[in-house]
Amino acid sequence: MNKLVKVCKLGDVAPGEMKPVDVAGVKDPIAVFNLDGTHYATSNICTHNIAMMTDGYFEGDVVECPLHGGSFSIKTGEPLSFPCEIPLRTYPVIVDGEDVLIETEVEQS
Amino acid sequence: MDGLKAVAHDIYHEVEQMLYQESRLICEERLREWIDTMIDKDILYQAVVRQLRVRKDKRYTNKDYVNILNENFHYLEMRVRQSESPMQWTADPREVVRHFLSNLEVYEGEKPGEYRVFANCYVVRNRRIYEEMTYSYSRKDVWRRDAQGQFKLLRRVCEVDERFMRGKNLNFMM
Amino acid sequence: MVDVASLVDVKSGTQAKSIFWDEQIYELELERIFDRCWLFITHDSLIPNPGDFTTAIMGEDEVVVVRQMDGKVKAFLNYCQHRGTRVTSVEAGNTRSFTCTYHGWSYGIDGSLQAVPFENEFYKGVLDKSTHGLTEVRCESYMGFWYGNFDKSAPSLYDYLGDYRYFLDVWMDSTGGAELIGPPTRTLLNCNWKTPAENFVGDAYHVGWTHAASLSVLGGELSALSGNKMVPPDGAGVQITTRFGHGLGILTNAGPALLSGPVGEMARKWYAENRPKVAEKLGKTRAGYYGSHFNSNVFPNNSYLWGTNTFKVWAPRGPRSIEVFTWGIVEKNMPDEVKEAVYDMATRTFGTAGMLEGDDADNMESMTQLNRGRQIRKGRLNSQMGMGGDKVDEESGAVIGQSAVGETSYRGYYRAYREFLMAESWDDLLKTDPDAWKREFLGK
Ligand code: FES
Ligand code: FES
Ligand SMILES: [Fe+2]
Numbered sequence: 001m002n003k004l005v006k007v008c009k010l011g012d013v014a015p016g017e018m019k020p021v022d023v024a025g026v027k028d029p030i031a032v033f034n035l036d037g038t039h040y041a042t043s044n045i046c047t048h049n050i051a052m053m054t055d056g057y058f059e060g061d062v063v064e065c066p067l068h069g070g071s072f073s074i075k076t077g078e079p080l081s082f083p084c085e086i087p088l089r090t091y092p093v094i095v096d097g098e099d100v101l102i103e104t105e106v107e108q109s
Numbered sequence: 110m111d112g113l114k115a116v117a118h119d120i121y122h123e124v125e126q127m128l129y130q131e132s133r134l135i136c137e138e139r140l141r142e143w144i145d146t147m148i149d150k151d152i153l154y155q156a157v158v159r160q161l162r163v164r165k166d167k168r169y170t171n172k173d174y175v176n177i178l179n180e181n182f183h184y185l186e187m188r189v190r191q192s193e194s195p196m197q198w199t200a201d202p203r204e205v206v207r208h209f210l211s212n213l214e215v216y217e218g219e220k221p222g223e224y225r226v227f228a229n230c231y232v233v234r235n236r237r238i239y240e241e242m243t244y245s246y247s248r249k250d251v252w253r254r255d256a257q258g259q260f261k262l263l264r265r266v267c268e269v270d271e272r273f274m275r276g277k278n279l280n281f282m283m
Numbered sequence: 284m285v286d287v288a289s290l291v292d293v294k295s296g297t298q299a300k301s302i303f304w305d306e307q308i309y310e311l312e313l314e315r316i317f318d319r320c321w322l323f324i325t326h327d328s329l330i331p332n333p334g335d336f337t338t339a340i341m342g343e344d345e346v347v348v349v350r351q352m353d354g355k356v357k358a359f360l361n362y363c364q365h366r367g368t369r370v371t372s373v374e375a376g377n378t379r380s381f382t383c384t385y386h387g388w389s390y391g392i393d394g395s396l397q398a399v400p401f402e403n404e405f406y407k408g409v410l411d412k413s414t415h416g417l418t419e420v421r422c423e424s425y426m427g428f429w430y431g432n433f434d435k436s437a438p439s440l441y442d443y444l445g446d447y448r449y450f451l452d453v454w455m456d457s458t459g460g461a462e463l464i465g466p467p468t469r470t471l472l473n474c475n476w477k478t479p480a481e482n483f484v485g486d487a488y489h490v491g492w493t494h495a496a497s498l499s500v501l502g503g504e505l506s507a508l509s510g511n512k513m514v515p516p517d518g519a520g521v522q523i524t525t526r527f528g529h530g531l532g533i534l535t536n537a538g539p540a541l542l543s544g545p546v547g548e549m550a551r552k553w554y555a556e557n558r559p560k561v562a563e564k565l566g567k568t569r570a571g572y573y574g575s576h577f578n579s580n581v582f583p584n585n586s587y588l589w590g591t592n593t594f595k596v597w598a599p600r601g602p603r604s605i606e607v608f609t610w611g612i613v614e615k616n617m618p619d620e621v622k623e624a625v626y627d628m629a630t631r632t633f634g635t636a637g638m639l640e641g642d643d644a645d646n647m648e649s650m651t652q653l654n655r656g657r658q659i660r661k662g663r664l665n666s667q668m669g670m671g672g673d674k675v676d677e678e679s680g681a682v683i684g685q686s687a688v689g690e691t692s693y694r695g696y697y698r699a700y701r702e703f704l705m706a707e708s709w710d711d712l713l714k715t716d717p718d719a720w721k722r723e724f725l726g727k
Contacts, residue, residue: 051398055379066391069165159466160374160375160465161373162375163373163378166373166378169375170331170377171329171331171375171465171466173466174466175467176627176630177468177630177634178636179627179631180631187501188500190500191496194495196509196510197495197497199642272469273471273606274468274635275471277471277473277641278636278640278644280636280638
């Protein structure tokens with residue numbers, strides 16, 4: 001079952017910044033991006049290997065992996081450069097009042 | 110190529126001869142004659158060495174080159190005077206700087222009477238008893254014809270291939 | 284075996300010529316000097332942002348120096364913990380990791396081993412990533428200048444510089460600090476690494492003669508010395524040496540040195556404007572030093588000139604050749620056009636096509652290469668000029684020879700050189716009282 005889960009509050013991630021978030025019950029570590037005031041969320045693990053995307057560079061709407069320099073669109077997860085070929089999972093983001101939420105399946109604990 | 114317009118064959122030939130003459134003046138240590146007859150007063154004479162970077166690295170903000178030569182007429186003439194000084198011990202005994210030019214391309218310049226000239230240069234430099242050094246670099250020149258019809262060098266940029274200079278220094282006319 | 288004690292005779296101010304040639308001495312230098320001393324690696328201005336890195340050579344070891352995400356700086360030996368290839372083949376950049384090109388191990392900029400291709404599939408748990416980070420090298424900075432040290436028991440950089448800081452501060456602190464302009468040029472010289480170091484630490488004597496032609500055409504304050512036409516008058520300068528061999532020579536008021544014409548005036552104006560500020564901050568004596576020409580060397584192989592604004596590392600490549608690294612050095616707060624003019628002149632004089640750089644090369648190479656001859660190699664080198672005239676300077680704690688030309692700093696350099704070669708360890712070096720070296724040096 002998909003649910004809305006809170007990843008951060010508005011203002012936690014400044015425009016142009018990204019932030020790693022671990023959400024209870026969500027398997028994937030999440031990366032939250034603020035692109036000119038609009039929030040996006042992706043898996044935080046590079047599909048090429050194991051790196052945390054939030055340790056890399058966030059420029060324009062592209063996140064570049066710290067390890068081997070592969071990159072993805074934060075909007076679509078589409079791989080943009082070598083050596084990344086598998087898309088990065090993206091999550092729908094909803095802002096509810098002060099809260100930034102993503103829609104994802106949640107494990108029952 | 111590169112939006113450049115090649116010159117007619119006779120001009121190409123003229124420029125080619127002129128470049129060989131320039132090299133010969135340098136080889137024969139006739140630097141006063143060289144600067145008087147071949148160098149434009151507005152000369153900018155440069156040589157560049159580049160630091161090695163990762164190709165796609167755009168984030169490091171410091172410049173990646175050194176202008177090891179960055180001379181206007183004033184400083185170029187100063188170097189000629191240095192070479193003429195009886196106290197320039199490094200040039201006494203004589204040293205020989207022999208240019209080998211190739212891959213010559215001659216195009217129309219930005220203004221009428223100006224020419225863009227590309228060449229590859231290989232220099233063998235002999236000095237003292239045991240020293241022979243070699244240098245490889247490209248030259249991008251702009252030459253212009255003065256009122257007397259004589260070619261004058263207006264701009265020269267030499268891109269030095271070697272990052273670590275085994276030839277020790279570039280104290281010669283490139 | 285080499286008789287180390289006799290290589291330098293502090294009393295008579297002489298050195299054995301074999302120090303420029305002998306393989307065994309060279310190995311001992313690597314072990315007792317380069318493994319022990321603070322060696323220049325980079326400057327803040329070359330790695331301003333997190334992830335910025337530059338490479339360097341310490342002794343014969345390649346290192347990479349990286350600005351961390353928190354702004355601190357770390358240095359590592361530039362080799363992969365797997366099979367030992369370089370982790371970076373470039374000289375500078377900005378990165379979030381170093382990935383080895385052999386099998387692809389990736390290290391974070393903090394040196395930790397982050398990723399190993401097919402770690403689970405091939406290593407099946409036998410590889411302990413936590414013990415395979417890059418080998419860290421101790422590094423510290425003074426006024427933005429970063430030095431590395433392979434010896435955990437070495438004193439701090441601050442203490443290593445010691446009394447020498449009094450003089451460093453004249454340029455590096457007084458007007459808001461100094462910065463380097465890179466990238467460095469890298470050139471070969473077929474000389475022993477000490478031949479340029481001793482020249483920069485203490486040789487004002489050669490300036491008028493070796494550089495006679497360049498000085499005569501360049502103009503500026505130093506041109507008067509061309510061809511030894513002029514004896515620098517009393518009070519025109521000093522020769523200085525300190526505990527660990529760092530030393531310098533100052534030619535008073537010879538500031539822009541080789542800058543003539545309008546750019547020279549621009550630089551002179553800058554110095555004149557700033558001298559009162561230096562007086563306020565550092566006192567009268569050092570305000571007098573500011574705007575002067577400095578030839579200096581931080582022991583063992585990091586030389587620089589203020590006034591001609593060049594900054595060098597003479598990296599040893601065996602006993603008979605070196606790699607010369609050359610940067611420009613300027614005051615941070617100089618207006619851009621002054622910086623540019625000064626840097627341009629530094630390149631023109633001591634860069635790869637430097638008008639003075641070429642002059643020095645022949646001397647350094649023949650000083651080295653002639654020692655191929657067994658008889659020549661048995662000879663000794665003389666650095667006696669100014670002996671008897673050296674005094675302890677109470678204000679700085681250094682030993683000063685009151686002469687614009689003299690070999691005080693040569694003697695101090697080689698006194699320290701001998702002490703380093705003789706000592707078993709830093710503990711050994713530090714067990715004497717801090718003034719013992721002055722008594723030895725002055726023969727008291
Ligand atoms: S782990 Fe991200 S590009 Fe290799
Ligand atoms: S040597 Fe570096 S990964 Fe094998
Ligand atoms: Fe010199």
